[in-house]
Amino acid sequence: MxxxxxxxxxxxxxxxxxxxxxxxxxxxxxxxxxxxxxxxxxxxxxxxxxxxxxxxxxxxxxxxxxxxxxxxxxxxxxxxxxxxxxxxxxxxxxxxxxxxxxxxxxxxxxxxxxxxxxxxxxxxxxxxxxxxxxxxxxxxxxxxxxxxxxxxxxxxxxxxxxxxxxxxxxxxxxDMPAVLAAKLLLNLNNAINALSDLPLREELSQRRWRRCLALAQREALAVFTAAGIHPARLTPLPARFLPHVLELPDTLFQRVAAKLLAIDPLARSSTWEDLESGRATEVDAINGEIVRLAAQHGMTAPVNARLVALIRQSERRRTTWQSEQLLQELRQSRPAYERPMAIL
Ligand SMILES: NC(=O)c1ccc[n+]([C@@H]2O[C@H](COP(=O)([O-])OP(=O)(O)OC[C@H]3O[C@@H](n4cnc5c(N)ncnc54)[C@H](OP(=O)(O)O)[C@@H]3O)[C@@H](O)[C@H]2O)c1
Missing domain, CATH: 3.40.50.720 (NAD(P)-binding Rossmann-like Domain)
Incomplete structure (x- = not known):
């Protein structure tokens, strides 16, 4: 053998x-x-x-x-x-x-x-x-x-x-570079899942957590476009539609998500596991990658930068967040001119 x-x-x-x-x-x-x-x-x-x-x-x-x-x-x-x-x-x-x-x-x-x-x-x-x-x-x-x-x-x-x-x-x-870029988009949830302290399925069943992820993914997609990176299609939907799906109301999301991915009630992100066991996380290679790519292309990625900072904070002293609180925090990390009128 x-x-x-x-x-x-x-x-x-x-x-x-x-x-x-x-x-x-x-x-x-x-x-x-x-x-x-x-x-x-x-x-x-x-x-x-x-x-x-x-x-x-x-x-x-x-x-x-x-x-x-x-x-x-x-x-x-x-x-x-x-x-x-x-x-x-x-x-x-x-x-x-x-x-x-x-x-x-x-x-x-x-x-x-x-x-x-x-x-x-x-x-x-x-x-x-x-x-x-x-x-x-x-x-x-x-x-x-x-x-x-x-x-x-x-x-x-x-x-x-x-x-x-x-x-x-x-x-x-x-097309592995495109596959890895598409996986990176999904991995942007690792930090959010760890901050939520919830199993993945429970976290993704709640629209506010999904909105946090949609913010991080939209920012990453804009940075990928500037960098000429075209994420592969890993689910039946093209990567650029993912933030739209994440923002659907809960019942509709659950119907669509059931066709995209099966997750059982035990699953957690590896970032959550790292924080629980007091180890350094990979946040720098995931959300941090978006921040670096943005800088290389004359852009900023404040939502992902904020997620990096919150995970770093949590590596020093474990903190958990409520969904509304994190959503506000991420929305406010963006410059005022980029925020939708409703929350200005
Ligand atoms: N876990 C998931 O669900 C998942 C899913 C998809 C992809 N991934 C990716 O897969 C990779 C591995 O993740 P993981 O969650 O399996 O990590 P992990 O549980 O931390 O496993 C990696 C192991 O390798 C050990 N190690 C580090 N340096 C070593 C060396 N030089 N020689 C021998 N052993 C060494 C680590 O020990 P120390 O902790 O003592 O350094 C750790 O026990 C990551 O890139 C992750 O993002 C993870």
Missing amino acids: PRIAIYGAGSVGGYLGARLHEHARVTFIGRHRVIDTLRLSGISWSDLHGGSGRIGAKALDLQLDPFAAAKAHLVLVTVKCSATAAVARELAEVLAPGVPVISLQNGLHNAKVLRAALPGHPVLAGMVPFNVLRRDRGSFHQGSSGQLMVEADPSLAPFLPLFANAGLPIATRN
Whole structure:
């Protein structure tokens, strides 16, 4: 069986590794916090469709040392964006020549960072569309629907069938920058979800929270247009219609949303998980990316800048918001001439 190294055994890495375990020799490389837990409890996965599985600790290859990636035939990078540069350097020291590396991370630039350190390897951008929540101990839950996507490349041919057999079919794409931009638009909700302290489904069922997201997405879409970025269509609706759908009244939204995405009651954003466990978030690579892109094109992105600031504040001291309060805060972050008359 092919050897797959999961580099960054956390929520995404733990879940994917657990599902791939029967179909490949999976090595989980991670930090003490997760690896020690898996050594005690083994790993289990579940999903919103009722699927589940469990692997005992003795059957797992759990490693702390980057050198454990040396024998891999494929590497899945599943660390947070802030760790990508360090992982790139670690992989450059140990990987056999030509081994493909897939970045399964949010944000626009991870594959580029890995590629710079790994010449001679196919480094492919990937995208995990669904949400994974690490529940107690070694238990990982997929809480929303969607199909993995990876940049098309011949080096993937031997691996695609095994992902499909593991119930994780991969769609190969020739437009990954556009796919990652579309995912970034959806990820703008991570900060809002974390500030709400609600499960994703409950948050998105309330129009005021959705209006917060619509503000952030409209701003991002304007910045993308200025930057010549055209987000891919990941749902039956083109990305530019998403803010309109978010602003629909609750009952209408629920009817439309049911056709776009399935979310179960457990799902939460990874930003929420980071804040809960006192870790730094990825807000700089998500909302912060919009702020940077805006500045590069002579624009500002005050709504996303405010979300970055609120999450930074929450990293220092956990705060939660009411929907009306956050909506006002985000509306008022925009210059007066950009606000609709009704709230001036
Ligand atoms: N969770 C989701 O629902 C979800 C869904 C789609 C996409 N994503 C994206 O997937 C990526 C991973 O997210 P995640 O939620 O799975 O993150 P996570 O739970 O934090 O998992 C990453 C793990 O990698 C470890 N790590 C960091 N640097 C390492 C290194 N050099 N060597 C070995 N292990 C290292 C981290 O340890 P420390 O915490 O100690 O640094 C952490 O345990 C992110 O880009 C995220 O945006 C997440």
